[in-house]
Amino acid sequence: MGIVTVQNLKDEGKGMAILINGSTGEKVIIQPQHIFGRHPTTETELDHPEASRTHAVAIWDGEGWMLQDISTNGTFINGTKLVRGEKTRINLKDEIQFGGLEVTSWYVNDLTPPASMLLPVTKGLPIIYLNGITVLPSEDNPEVAIYQNARGLWMCENDTGPYELKMGDKVGSYDKQWKFVDGETSIETSFMADNIALAPKKVAFNFDVSQNEEHVSIKLMLDDREVDLGLRNHHYLVLMLARKFQEDQAYGMSLSECGWLDKDLLCKMLGQNENHINIQIYRFRKQFLEAYPLPEQMPQVIERRTGEIRFYSTDIQIIGGMKLREKDEYKNKNVFLN
Structure with a gap:
């Protein structure tokens, strides 16, 4: 997928963690399961040869953000090489390097827990946080409606009816598309049951x-x-x-x-x-x-x-x-x- 930036976003600290590229200043949103690597399908595509095709993965474990190295050349936090396969907690202002100490540094700018959102696939579109009912591509042309059903599942409804959204699904119109990110996969069943009882x-x-x-x-x-x-x-x-x-x-x-x-x-x-x-x-x-x-x-x-x-x-x-x-x-x- 490549890099998704915070372009057009007003509230940068709302519902996302952010890494900043130390060379370009580019800000990258970290998704609940976020893969870094040279492969073009990764969430953040790395462009230097020291990086593996799938190099590392950032994971939200319900309490905080973890980074797991799965590479050949290693992943480094503040100059220390991570143990391959082990999950390590990341903190604000940490310096992260993928593939060696001479490659580009990434800095942890925000560690906000994930939220369900739509990330732009088409250039120039804003990030959309999902809350209540969202219509696409606009309120003046509501071709698609996105909402949570009574089971807490995110649904997409078009002129053929509703269907359940899965992580990474593309939504929108032909020329305006977003990618669905589910930030609520860790919601506990007991919490949902309590809400059902109160309905x-x-x-x-x-x-x-x-x-x-x-x-x-x-x-x-x-x-x-x-x-x-x-x-x-x-x-x-x-x-x-x-x-x-x-x-x-x-x-x-x-x-x-x-x-x-x-x-x-x-x-x-x-x-x-x-x-x-x-x-x-x-x-x-x-x-x-x-x-x-x-x-x-x-x-x-x-x-x-x-x-x-x-x-x-x-x-x-x-x-x-x-x-x-x-x-x-x-x-x-x-x-x-x-």
Whole structure:
């Protein structure tokens, strides 16, 4: 992969360790399992012949950063050669040399624990720290959404549906790509279990709709606590999807098939293009995320599969809105067909 620098990064100390090249001044982000060597697939490619193809690896062990030499010519910290194969703790301001005492020195500038992030593959893009919901390539063009599911796994969702992200996966669009770095692989199962126990057992959505359906407010019920999500333009889209789920449920369809709506049909019903709909979905997800007490355990109520989208909740209440005949007569709205 070569060198990933902190270009365009404002908060250099947030969620990463940094080494500085003593010759060039270049800063390199250390990933949770970071290989140094001459091979082009290493995280940091070394360009001098004294270095091995895979020379050393930096590892986060849950408490601190360790360096392990796996080379022929050795790795040196502050002039002392490491024992090959053994892990050695590294400290701030340490001088590291790969292959001998005459080669370029690297200096430890930061030892912050790792965080999940997207590192730029395409030149000129910023580093993105993952927190809540992230859309790519931008909020104005949300082709891809990245979020944590209730199990704490990072998911990537595109127009074909969600899939689990693995370390090193490429995400983004054709001309703007990032690499996924999972900085949370050491999260303990017991911690996740504690969070699951604290998550609300009941999540309900109460829609209040004006007669002409120009105004839609949503109140979120989390067990016995009410959270007012207010009036938002994107709530009308959520209302349409919620109605479709209710209608399918009333017809006796299985929950796995309730609520699915063709995206092209949804675009026609709303008179909007797919990008505009993606923006509204992102805004609702972000609003829901901010209201939910444990973001990492937030249920994904907006779901996708190839060519279709749905709102999934078995606890929906809709008050107000137009009757079916009124909808037929209202030119600026569309009849909600099953």
